[in-house]
Amino acid sequence: MPALFSPIRFGTLELANRIVIAPMCMYSAEDGCATDWHLMHYGNLAQSGAGLLVLEATAVEARGRISRYDLGLWNDAQVQALRPVLAHIRRHSPMPVCIQLAHAGRKASSLRPWEGGGAMPATHPDAWPTVSASAQGYLPTDPTPASATLQDIAEIKQSFVDAAVRAQQLGLDAIELHNAHGYLLHQFLSPLSNLRTDAYGGSLEGRMRLTLEVFDAMQAALPTGFPLGVRISATDWVEGGWDVAQSQVLAHALAERGCAFLHVSSAALHPAQQIPIAPGYQVPLATALRNSLNGRMPVIAVGLITEAQQAEAIIQTGQADAIGVARAMLYNPRWPWEAARQLGTQVAAAPQYLRCEPHGAKGLLHAAPATTD
Numbered sequence: 001m002p003a004l005f006s007p008i009r010f011g012t013l014e015l016a017n018r019i020v021i022a023p024m025c026m027y028s029a030e031d032g033c034a035t036d037w038h039l040m041h042y043g044n045l046a047q048s049g050a051g052l053l054v055l056e057a058t059a060v061e062a063r064g065r066i067s068r069y070d071l072g073l074w075n076d077a078q079v080q081a082l083r084p085v086l087a088h089i090r091r092h093s094p095m096p097v098c099i100q101l102a103h104a105g106r107k108a109s110s111l112r113p114w115e116g117g118g119a120m121p122a123t124h125p126d127a128w129p130t131v132s133a134s135a136q137g138y139l140p141t142d143p144t145p146a147s148a149t150l151q152d153i154a155e156i157k158q159s160f161v162d163a164a165v166r167a168q169q170l171g172l173d174a175i176e177l178h179n180a181h182g183y184l185l186h187q188f189l190s191p192l193s194n195l196r197t198d199a200y201g202g203s204l205e206g207r208m209r210l211t212l213e214v215f216d217a218m219q220a221a222l223p224t225g226f227p228l229g230v231r232i233s234a235t236d237w238v239e240g241g242w243d244v245a246q247s248q249v250l251a252h253a254l255a256e257r258g259c260a261f262l263h264v265s266s267a268a269l270h271p272a273q274q275i276p277i278a279p280g281y282q283v284p285l286a287t288a289l290r291n292s293l294n295g296r297m298p299v300i301a302v303g304l305i306t307e308a309q310q311a312e313a314i315i316q317t318g319q320a321d322a323i324g325v326a327r328a329m330l331y332n333p334r335w336p337w338e339a340a341r342q343l344g345t346q347v348a349a350a351p352q353y354l355r356c357e358p359h360g361a362k363g364l365l366h367a368a369p370a371t372t373d
């Protein structure tokens with residue numbers, strides 16, 4: 001069996017294979033509520049044969065949305081709107097579903113990418129005030145966020161906890177804490193965006209404090225053993241910023257706490273970033289962390305992993321324990337089927353699709369196990 005298609009555990013969660021559908025904002029929610037876009041989109045991705053589906057960045061409070069169209073999980077209406085999406089997936093797919101919980105911090109109050117992206121000017125009728133580790137925008141021209149008070153920090157922490165409990169009660173299988181891509185928790189981690197002089201800034205310990213307190217509070221509110229993982233930007237790709245050495249310290253602190261997985265991305269904290277874009281360019285970051293962790297928690301590599309052989313080599317040679325696929329999955333939502341064909345193995349599929357195997361690939365698909373619905 002190819003290593004990519006061997007099962008793996010993220011804490012108590014069993015994945016049929018090592019292909020993770022990475023979280024992707026759809027900017028298609030209304031007041032934080034899922035719409036028929038989500039039903040169609042996630043229903044489709046749940047037919048892909050991947051080992052895990054991670055739902056898009058979902059805001060834990062209104063102020064923490066990237067755009068006004070982000071999914072949210074800060075009220076009951078949003079729970080009710082997401083319920084049919086999950087029920088639909090469950091009815092037709094055995095794929096476990098994780099949700100990414102997020103707060104955008106100073107990158108909130110932005111336009112959707114197809115509306116130009118970036119922070120709305122404070123004068124825009126849809127703009128709202130943002131909060132960050134310090135009163136410093138991503139771009140000097142962006143509206144200046146408020147520096148979080150201790151009261152803000154306490155409220156934000158509680159919002160993460162409340163959203164986590166809603167997610168678990170809704171029946172989601174796992175939670176990924178969004179600690180990457182220049183959003184709020186990453187804004188606290190990086191010395192480039194955290195200029196605080198209190199207990200939440202300064203030393204590495206101070207800058208990691210909010211991430212670890214949020215993780216601890218969520219974990220304490222969830223049932224024992226509920227899979228809680230973390231996505232990080234392992235480096236800012238800026239001199240003097242957050243880097244792999246600091247990520248290693250954070251990774252060990254998370255492993256110590258029973259973190260279910262580490263999803264290793266990079267960047268998006270500072271406009272001066274110099275990213276060496278190339279196929280698999282973030283894999284060495286995941287490998288550095290995996291080597292340092294020495295098996296204490298599984299590590300997901302992500303970023304321009306687009307080819308089956310490339311993914312197989314990453315797993316087989318121990319560069320990562322699982323791989324995340326984002327854009328290639330939107331382009332071809334049957335990416336795992338094609339990977340299985342190229343690697344000469346089988347993948348589970350809905351019975352309605354079993355007759356579609358291409359000539360020469362008979363036996364590629366087998367019926368997915370019965371769903372629980």
Ligand SMILES: Cc1cc2nc3c(=O)[nH]c(=O)nc-3n(C[C@H](O)[C@H](O)[C@H](O)COP(=O)(O)O)c2cc1C
Binds near residue numbers: 023026181265
């Ligand atoms: C449309 C789109 C939306 C994204 N939204 C999120 C998100 O909600 N949370 C997140 O952590 N990353 C997000 N990302 C980043 C992806 O998860 C992934 O890390 C990145 O695209 C690199 O992987 P890829 O080369 O396979 O696309 C998004 C990427 C795309 C293309």
